[in-house]
Amino acid sequence: MEFEAVIGMEVHVELNSKSKVFCPCSTNFHAPANTNVCPVCLGMPGSLPVMNKDMVDKSVAVGLALNCTISRWSKMDRKNYFYPDLAKNYQISQYDLPLCYSGYMDVESDGHVRRVGITRAHMEEDTARNTHTIGNGESGVDFNRSGVPLLEIVTEPDIRSAQEAFDYLTQLKQILQYLNVSDCNMEEGSLRAEANISVRPKGSTPFGTKTEVKNVASFSGTMKAIDFEIKRQIQVIRDGGTIVQETRGWDADRGITFSQRMKESAHDYRYFPEPDLVPIVVDEAWELRIHEQQPELPNPRKHRFEADYGIPAYDAMVLTLTKSMADFFEATVAAGADAKKAANWIMGDLQALCSEAKRELGEEVLSPAHLAEMIRMIDAGEISGKIAKEVLAEMFASGKAPKTIVEEKGLVQISDSDALRESICQVLADNTPQVEQYKAGKERVIGFLVGQVMKATQGKANPQMVNELLKEELSKLS
Amino acid sequence: MTAWYEKTAHEIRDALRQGETTAVEITQNFLDRIDAVDKQVGAYLQIWNESALEQAVQIDARLANGEDVGPLAGVPMSLKDLFCTLRGNTTCASRMLANFESPYNATAVQRLEDAGAIFLGKVNLDEFAMGSSTENSAFQKTRNPWNLNCVPGGSSGGSAASVAADCCTFSLSSDTGGSIRQPASLCGCVGLKPTYGRVSRKGQVAFASSLDQIGPMCKDVEDAALVLNVICGKDPLDATTADLPVPNFSKALTGDVKGLRIGLPKEYFTESLNPEMRALIEQAIDVLKGQGAEFMEVSLPHTDYAVAVYYIICTAEASANLARFDGVRYGFRHPDAKNIQELYVKSKSEGFGPEVQRRIMLGTYVLSSGYYDAYYLKAQKVRSLIKQDFDRAFEQCDVILTPTSPTQAFQFGAKTDPLEMYLSDIYTISTNLAALPGISLPCGLTKDKLPAGLQLIGKPFDEAAILRTAHCYEQNRGFDMGKAPIA
Ligand SMILES: [Zn+2]
Numbered sequence: 001m002e003f004e005a006v007i008g009m010e011v012h013v014e015l016n017s018k019s020k021v022f023c024p025c026s027t028n029f030h031a032p033a034n035t036n037v038c039p040v041c042l043g044m045p046g047s048l049p050v051m052n053k054d055m056v057d058k059s060v061a062v063g064l065a066l067n068c069t070i071s072r073w074s075k076m077d078r079k080n081y082f083y084p085d086l087a088k089n090y091q092i093s094q095y096d097l098p099l100c101y102s103g104y105m106d107v108e109s110d111g112h113v114r115r116v117g118i119t120r121a122h123m124e125e126d127t128a129r130n131t132h133t134i135g136n137g138e139s140g141v142d143f144n145r146s147g148v149p150l151l152e153i154v155t156e157p158d159i160r161s162a163q164e165a166f167d168y169l170t171q172l173k174q175i176l177q178y179l180n181v182s183d184c185n186m187e188e189g190s191l192r193a194e195a196n197i198s199v200r201p202k203g204s205t206p207f208g209t210k211t212e213v214k215n216v217a218s219f220s221g222t223m224k225a226i227d228f229e230i231k232r233q234i235q236v237i238r239d240g241g242t243i244v245q246e247t248r249g250w251d252a253d254r255g256i257t258f259s260q261r262m263k264e265s266a267h268d269y270r271y272f273p274e275p276d277l278v279p280i281v282v283d284e285a286w287e288l289r290i291h292e293q294q295p296e297l298p299n300p301r302k303h304r305f306e307a308d309y310g311i312p313a314y315d316a317m318v319l320t321l322t323k324s325m326a327d328f329f330e331a332t333v334a335a336g337a338d339a340k341k342a343a344n345w346i347m348g349d350l351q352a353l354c355s356e357a358k359r360e361l362g363e364e365v366l367s368p369a370h371l372a373e374m375i376r377m378i379d380a381g382e383i384s385g386k387i388a389k390e391v392l393a394e395m396f397a398s399g400k401a402p403k404t405i406v407e408e409k410g411l412v413q414i415s416d417s418d419a420l421r422e423s424i425c426q427v428l429a430d431n432t433p434q435v436e437q438y439k440a441g442k443e444r445v446i447g448f449l450v451g452q453v454m455k456a457t458q459g460k461a462n463p464q465m466v467n468e469l470l471k472e473e474l475s476k477l478s
Numbered sequence: 479m480t481a482w483y484e485k486t487a488h489e490i491r492d493a494l495r496q497g498e499t500t501a502v503e504i505t506q507n508f509l510d511r512i513d514a515v516d517k518q519v520g521a522y523l524q525i526w527n528e529s530a531l532e533q534a535v536q537i538d539a540r541l542a543n544g545e546d547v548g549p550l551a552g553v554p555m556s557l558k559d560l561f562c563t564l565r566g567n568t569t570c571a572s573r574m575l576a577n578f579e580s581p582y583n584a585t586a587v588q589r590l591e592d593a594g595a596i597f598l599g600k601v602n603l604d605e606f607a608m609g610s611s612t613e614n615s616a617f618q619k620t621r622n623p624w625n626l627n628c629v630p631g632g633s634s635g636g637s638a639a640s641v642a643a644d645c646c647t648f649s650l651s652s653d654t655g656g657s658i659r660q661p662a663s664l665c666g667c668v669g670l671k672p673t674y675g676r677v678s679r680k681g682q683v684a685f686a687s688s689l690d691q692i693g694p695m696c697k698d699v700e701d702a703a704l705v706l707n708v709i710c711g712k713d714p715l716d717a718t719t720a721d722l723p724v725p726n727f728s729k730a731l732t733g734d735v736k737g738l739r740i741g742l743p744k745e746y747f748t749e750s751l752n753p754e755m756r757a758l759i760e761q762a763i764d765v766l767k768g769q770g771a772e773f774m775e776v777s778l779p780h781t782d783y784a785v786a787v788y789y790i791i792c793t794a795e796a797s798a799n800l801a802r803f804d805g806v807r808y809g810f811r812h813p814d815a816k817n818i819q820e821l822y823v824k825s826k827s828e829g830f831g832p833e834v835q836r837r838i839m840l841g842t843y844v845l846s847s848g849y850y851d852a853y854y855l856k857a858q859k860v861r862s863l864i865k866q867d868f869d870r871a872f873e874q875c876d877v878i879l880t881p882t883s884p885t886q887a888f889q890f891g892a893k894t895d896p897l898e899m900y901l902s903d904i905y906t907i908s909t910n911l912a913a914l915p916g917i918s919l920p921c922g923l924t925k926d927k928l929p930a931g932l933q934l935i936g937k938p939f940d941e942a943a944i945l946r947t948a949h950c951y952e953q954n955r956g957f958d959m960g961k962a963p964i965a
Contacts, residue, residue: 039581042807045578046582046684048715050714084804087802088801141807270842272795275718275795276717277718278718
């Protein structure tokens, strides 16, 4: 029997608002423990939450990007459970009326498009962090993270493979970064993904029993864990067993999932409407304001790059991976550069420089006008492609204009045919065996000779001219 | 020497402004009075002698400088120990918070301080404001100054007793189902519960967030208006406060009720109303009729459900509001707990008294999966119906008049069945459910020489109408309530 996987994802995103969702404390939870706290986020007696509008703005932006309907009227609810990292022993969240609902995302995966339904995106507050490493057998709680704005995005069980789940997460993260609503740092927990996984015979409609895989530190880890879990479930069924509904953790070292807790569904959170907050009313004008501020999203932008700039689909995909790179590309083209050449430089050398320096590409790193100018200089034969690499590295390091660098370092290309002819004659005189081979019909030797000329001129020779002049001189010799 | 402690806030304000006396003399006068009688009454949990006199010294200095000292400058008052204060402890009359110090002042407390009020100390209440007799305080009994064998009512029993015993001019109280108005009625005070959203709840330790409202307990209606002026209005720190213009309530006390339409809900004037209470209420109705008010019967058909609805909603909210008292960050932590589970169970079991535990369990139950729809959700629906009842009644009338409490003050230990105690608030609960303003004021003494109270209920944010009506009755009732027989 052939099986198919049924996967739904739950993603918690920490929004990058300056202050917490219900109090004016800073959201920087890396500050010394319990310094960004106040009576509200500590759950002191008499404290009351006040909704941070920026959180609603950012949540609406995400909802619109995920094609959701935005609730005209929604509310916050109390989710009750006891845990030391929960200041009030209830979490202010949204239960039956989420801010965003009924959306979708078209996920491009392995050459096909999977439409993944977005059930809901709702607002809530993050919890504090418990530490068990303070010694004396004691535990500590750091409330700096208590009350940091959190958006939970839940999909329909529309995902069919680990790869699709990975692509969903990657493309979701890309959208969130385009919207500039989160730093999406998985290691620091600002983006946390959970997968609900079940399998069923291919072609059947009812769902199998699902398991939930939690606490995986990376997208690739999530993909491996889902892959493992699908195979494990199929094996259990093939062996005549039944799947137990449970939460499973991921052991990255051993590459397996393992049972964490049973009967997750037995939790009774006793949700009820938060009486300390008024309903959240996002009227048409508010939604429109957010809509008008939305940046062009990665997918449409990618298609536009292909159409407008005539660059290959692969290039368009790479260039739109981050908003900053796509912006940089467009600025470079606007400054007069040929699109394909700009794409090559950005995707190649510039990307390498950025990842080496661990910097994100942007105008503050390098002026797009300078890159356009450099490309123009290559086209005009003022510098060779090889020299350009050196110039680019210097532009990246110092921010100087390419012309300045070329002048300061004496990197101007030699396009003076007399000067070149002198070097060529010297090379031919020094390399008689190769000249003889050429004359004997081994034309490939010309590449070696070109290289020798470039070497002799420290790379400053115009390679096009060297080629032509060499052929000319060689023909004189025969 | 003048007995300043017998005076109202407005009388003291005027005397100070006219230079008849000093804030220090007045404050010392009240501290002496507390010293003399509070041992019998037991209203105060904390007496702030030193800081009260320091405040008074400052007021006198500012008065001498000709500064604007605020509308309550030099007026000594008490605070229900449910409000967060930077001074002293904030105990909620609970072992759980016996040593708790708040890092901030409640908004209403801060507004009173800014208006020049002098804090004499904090007074007793039923633990976390849960009760109708103040017998649920973890710390002490508070007695009714009119009869020391009787309860002062609750939960603001300390507030009512401190006002009735002349141990303050007024007291800042809170009302969730009648906690200002019922003790005001039992102790012969004027108690005002403003419209939900009129006064910031920031810094009031929450019992039931959708019902709680802060208000004053006073000696007369003019003081109630004066204090409301100071504490009311939008607070950016409480999202549920109304962003509405605030009238000058003192100016609403015109004495004129001619043509005012007053509704008498037939569901409140049934056989179950004590005949003696009924007689006193009817005399009050005659006084207002004599002033030109028009009376009519109105109907509030869902009245019978109010107590049940109230005890579902308030306990549900309380179960979440009180969850934070877990011994982790502040408050009582059981010394013998060996793990987190034990820390929760032992700290709560010893930190909370029986009534608080009963309400937490009841609230947890009504929110539980499988019971939520039958209890909490249904209660919310009936709450809407109760609101609609009032909306319809207010199409016919401007103000509604009812008794405040079904009985006069009762003896300690008289109501041991919790359900019987819950019925103490049958006339006041609907006002909280419908988020309306209500005021209780004395309307005479029973044959046992105990005060009786009448309640006026207004349209949302129309405190002006009930204050005006109450003031008109007070000025024209034709008798003096006298003083509680305590010295
Ligand atoms: Zn805070």
